[in-house]
Amino acid sequence: MQLSGLLIIGGGGHGKVVADAAMSSGWSHVAFLDDRGQALGSPAGLPILGAVSELQAHAGKFSAAVVALGNARRRLLLQEECLAAGLEVVSIIHPTAFVSRFASLAPGCLVLAQAAINVDSRLGRGCIVNTGATVDHDCVLGEGVHICPGVHLAGSVRVGDCTWVGIGASVRQGIVIGHGVTVGAGAVVVENVADDVTVVGVPARGTSK
Ligand SMILES: CC(C)(COP(=O)(O)OP(=O)(O)OC[C@H]1O[C@@H](n2cnc3c(N)ncnc32)[C@H](O)[C@@H]1OP(=O)(O)O)[C@@H](O)C(=O)NCCC(=O)NCCS
Missing domain, CATH: 2.160.10.10 (Hexapeptide repeat proteins)
Structure with missing residues (x-):
């Protein structure tokens, strides 16, 4: 099944692994938000669109999101923010x-x-x-x-x-x-x-x- 439009919050090492898993399970059009921005290059060949604070601005281009951050409390909070921005958290x-x-x-x-x-x-x-x-x-x-x-x-x-x-x-x-x-x-x-x-x-x- 082809799924389209996944926004990943967090483009570090864990984020790359999550992106790879997502694309292997059928997602296409995958991109990151990460406060480190261009300093991370393009993890797994995918774009970093901007900082996490820009979630609202980018949400409309995606159908779903996942949070790929190690800090558990931040991960849970950002899941709520993704939902509030109209994204399905998958x-x-x-x-x-x-x-x-x-x-x-x-x-x-x-x-x-x-x-x-x-x-x-x-x-x-x-x-x-x-x-x-x-x-x-x-x-x-x-x-x-x-x-x-x-x-x-x-x-x-x-x-x-x-x-x-x-x-x-x-x-x-x-x-x-x-x-x-x-x-x-x-x-x-x-x-x-x-x-x-x-x-x-x-x-x-x-x-x-
Ligand atoms: C337990 C842990 C969180 C402690 O980190 P820390 O607070 O920075 O602790 P330190 O490295 O300063 O070590 C403190 C003491 O505990 C010991 N210690 C640390 N981790 C240990 C471990 N896993 N097993 C046994 N002893 C350990 C150290 O040798 C040190 O002993 P000492 O005081 O006698 O010298 C960390 O060592 C650890 O195991 N992290 C897991 C990493 C991991 O799973 N990464 C995968 C990410 S996907």
């Missing part, structure tokens, strides 16, 4: 990703190459399941969660809003991770994690930061 699923027909994704989720989301998992709006990450059965992700490349969530894991699970981490089945948590790269989470803390290591433990 999810992008790379054609090599697997999303169970029994999983549900709220708008604005990004599921990148080789990722997998298994049966009966539920993702809130603006989640990222990055390259090669797996979210097994019955997981519940809040809003703005970032599951970084190569992360594995076992079954029935719950992850709170705006939590960031760093590259290559693993989470044991049934674990509950709070809101605003950072899980360090390579951590193995075997106990529940409270809100707003950083955990690292094997097994994962809180840090003083």
Whole structure:
């Protein structure tokens, strides 16, 4: 299916990956807004039309938008601004990703190459399941969660809003991770994690930061 007119907010490294996934899944006429403007060149060969503050001015040329920014709270806020500007906020699923027909994704989720989301998992709006990450059965992700490349969530894991699970981490089945948590790269989470803390290591433990 040919889809036309996708505006991507954020033209950095993540934005390029999202653009590639979008074009691989049928989108054409894709462009970015990014405050760094021409300093970014043309990511993935695509134009940067202007700064994020110019959203309203450019919205009429597109049918849909996604926000490809790492900052979860900003991502969620900008999704609202896209909606207010009359754009549909869509999810992008790379054609090599697997999303169970029994999983549900709220708008604005990004599921990148080789990722997998298994049966009966539920993702809130603006989640990222990055390259090669797996979210097994019955997981519940809040809003703005970032599951970084190569992360594995076992079954029935719950992850709170705006939590960031760093590259290559693993989470044991049934674990509950709070809101605003950072899980360090390579951590193995075997106990529940409270809100707003950083955990690292094997097994994962809180840090003083
Ligand atoms: C956990 C993390 C957020 C901490 O970053 P930070 O606050 O800048 O911390 P620092 O690098 O100053 O390290 C603080 C201490 O924690 C240790 N540490 C940092 N990250 C760690 C990790 N992932 N595992 C184990 N120890 C870690 C450091 O060695 C250091 O220890 P020390 O005080 O004994 O020297 C970061 O290291 C991390 O893992 N980020 C994930 C990156 C990622 O997933 N990127 C993918 C993007 S798509």
